[in-house]
Amino acid sequence: MLSQHAGNIRVLAGGTDLIPSMRQKLFEPRFVLDLRGIGELRGIYPQPDGGAEIGALTPLSAIERSSYLREHYPVLTEAAATVASPVIRNMGTIGGNICLDTRCLWYNQSLAWRKGCGFCIKKDGDLCHVAPGGSKCWAAFSGDTPPALLCLNAEIEVASANGMRRISLREFYPGDGINYRNLQSNELVTRVFLPAESAGYCGIYRKLRVRGSIDYPLAGVAVAMKRTSNGNGIGRVTEAHIALTAVNPAPVLVKSAGELLAGKNIDEALAEAVGDIAARTAKPLTTSALTPEYRREMIRVFTKRAILAAAQN
Numbered sequence: 292m293l294s295q296h297a298g299n300i301r302v303l304a305g306g307t308d309l310i311p312s313m314r315q316k317l318f319e320p321r322f323v324l325d326l327r328g329i330g331e332l333r334g335i336y337p338q339p340d341g342g343a344e345i346g347a348l349t350p351l352s353a354i355e356r357s358s359y360l361r362e363h364y365p366v367l368t369e370a371a372a373t374v375a376s377p378v379i380r381n382m383g384t385i386g387g388n389i390c391l392d393t394r395c396l397w398y399n400q401s402l403a404w405r406k407g408c409g410f411c412i413k414k415d416g417d418l419c420h421v422a423p424g425g426s427k428c429w430a431a432f433s434g435d436t437p438p439a440l441l442c443l444n445a446e447i448e449v450a451s452a453n454g455m456r457r458i459s460l461r462e463f464y465p466g467d468g469i470n471y472r473n474l475q476s477n478e479l480v481t482r483v484f485l486p487a488e489s490a491g492y493c494g495i496y497r498k499l500r501v502r503g504s505i506d507y508p509l510a511g512v513a514v515a516m517k518r519t520s521n522g523n524g525i526g527r528v529t530e531a532h533i534a535l536t537a538v539n540p541a542p543v544l545v546k547s548a549g550e551l552l553a554g555k556n557i558d559e560a561l562a563e564a565v566g567d568i569a570a571r572t573a574k575p576l577t578t579s580a581l582t583p584e585y586r587r588e589m590i591r592v593f594t595k596r597a598i599l600a601a602a603q604n
């Protein structure tokens with residue numbers, strides 16, 4: 292069906308983002324393909340090599356509550372637990388969170404609002420209100436679990452009538468607000484793979500949002516870190532990964548953070564220095580009601596706090 296109606300069909304997993312977007316006339320597909328009956332795409336499966344496989348239709352609440360994931364991949368359970376509200380996490384899936392559309396103040400509005408204020412290039416218009424004069428859309432990728440998955444070096448399986456492909460999540464987001472994922476219109480995300488080598492990192496996720504109980508991130512930081520053990524429970528960092536969400540058109544890894552942390556004991560000055568690098572990686576624009584300056588500053592603050600919290604684990 293996806294191949295037959297490519298371009299005129301949308302996939303529905305939990306529907307928690309798709310349905311509101313269709314009501315706002317952001318998506319106007321002729322057909323909707325409801326995946327919810329495909330039981331094989333639901334579940335968390337620890338692998339014999341120590342890794343794990345997660346079906347794309349697995350609800351975020353199952354990820355949040357999984358004692359296996361909490362023990363081996365805590366940054367993912369932490370991030371999943373912050374998505375929206377308990378009711379939405381029961382409906383919303385990990386695949387839907389990975390494939391979530393990018394967001395912008397000028398875009399996530401009703402048709403009447405967008406008509407009144409002016410359409411933009413992401414939908415129905417020919418200019419960008421955020422960066423006038425340019426032809427790129429800067430809408431922010433605002434999913435909570437993808438930065439955690441980037442830290443874990445996760446891969447995803449993509450299926451179509453032509454077969455399967457497996458790609459690193461790090462290659463899935465091209466960084467454009469309109470073409471925000473490397474997925475053809477006849478393709479589905481079917482599974483997420485967590486490598487064995489990424490198990491056992493302590494993990495922290497921090498996010499900024501307007502309504503603490505139910506909102507998308509306006510800045511988010513995931514930290515996954517491994518340290519040596521010296522008997523006191525305090526050791527040097529052996530490996531660390533930091534990723535951001537909601538401040539760029541894609542979730543992004545903070546590239547030099549791991550190098551700066553490796554081999555060192557964590558203290559306030561080091562955590563602050565990494566916070567500075569993270570803030571420079573964040574490129575928020577006026578895509579939300581909170582100012583870009585505040586969101587970038589909160590990336591600095593949350594990165595520092597998350598590193599110090601990881602050091603307590």
Ligand SMILES: Cc1cc2nc3c(=O)[nH]c(=O)nc-3n(C[C@H](O)[C@H](O)[C@H](O)COP(=O)(O)OP(=O)(O)OC[C@H]3O[C@@H](n4cnc5c(N)ncnc54)[C@H](O)[C@@H]3O)c2cc1C
Pocket residue numbers: 301302303304305306307308309310311347348351373374375376379382383384385386387388389390391392433434435436478479480481505506507508
């Ligand atoms: C009030 C509210 C608050 C929210 N807060 C947050 C938040 O804090 N953090 C956050 O990350 N999200 C938030 N969301 C968005 C959403 O609930 C989650 O991102 C959720 O994980 C989406 O999953 P879903 O299964 O419902 O996706 P759907 O709505 O079914 O789909 C989302 C998009 O992904 C596509 N898609 C879904 N599954 C697949 C697949 N397997 N293969 C290919 N394409 C697919 C759909 O076609 C659609 O474009 C919020 C939503 C609401 C309504």
Ligand code: SF4
Pocket residue numbers: 394395396397398411412413414418419420421422427428429430468578
């Ligand atoms: S960044 Fe520009 S083009 Fe993209 S949704 Fe916002 S206003 Fe529209």
